[in-house]
Amino acid sequence: MKLEKELGLKAGITSVAHETLLNIYHTGDMLKKRARQFFLPYGITDVQFNLMELLCYQADREAGLSQAGLSRMLVVHPSNVTSLVDRMEKAELVTRTDVPGDRRYNAVRLTPKGREVLDHVEDAYMKEVDRVMEVLSESEMEILIGSLERIREGLRP
Amino acid sequence: MKLEKELGLKAGITSVAHETLLNIYHTGDMLKKRARQFFLPYGITDVQFNLMELLCYQADREAGLSQAGLSRMLVVHPSNVTSLVDRMEKAELVTRTDVPGDRRYNAVRLTPKGREVLDHVEDAYMKEVDRVMEVLSESEMEILIGSLERIREGLRP
DNA sequence: GGCAGATAGTTTATATATCAACTATTTATA
């Protein structure tokens, strides 16, 4: 459905460029809302899931990841990671540990409980992703990805 | 550039469906961050700009829009509109007025200052949108929009 | 006419996000 109709706008969006931008933004927003709902019964948020995925697949299990590293991979401000890890530490999903040899760092690591939650939710999440995306063929997805990559290329500072 | 490389991930994203989803979400996020930066010097946020656009083009100038209407068109929770309009009222960008005949409603309207800010920023914004999107041809944009519409169709409750 | 349910808006609690300003530590370099 056209975005205008979906949002109940009486006047149209005037340029295709603007319509494209609003479509990307709004679809991302809808996907985020759906993800939020999806993770709710598991007691975590979509953002917390993303952080746990990084700890699971982007870190040596021993070493964990620094908050600075998480900040770069999540593309959020470092101070956001501080409060996010605070909440997740309180929920016993992750721990902060001193790193020997560099006293500036924290190593953030999954707790056994964090790993358990991740194991429990991950398969269902991937199935849900497949269900949401099955409206597109593989080649349509690749074209979509290509267009979005080019847009981001043009956004780089 | 591939998302994995852009985010500095060492391990790949395993499915095309997930890669597509993450591309949409991340690109929307980048566009939002860019919009935020763009509006900063004008003393408004991207969200406040969107609300003012609705007041300008989706309302009779006299009647304004209800907060419930804004909530639906911005696709945000009504309580979010309460605090948003609070801040914008404080910044003298909009006013709340009683609607004769239905005491439940507020009519939210642009102030002269709000209209002035909008006039001042709108052309520059539309030019910026064109610049960001000029990496795609018109037909590529239409294909992109079509794919995103189909994804949202599948997301509907 | 009166009441059930829909609609509009607010309040409070919580999560996510930015930025500026700060401390602490490590690295680079003059």
Place this chain on the structure above:
DNA sequence: TATAAATAGTTGATATATAAACTATCTGCC
């Protein structure tokens, strides 16, 4: 080696977002 610059993390102010619980008002219907 002393110090400047870079890096890591935190704190506090502010904006955006949701949800639940609440008040107020209006509409539909018996």
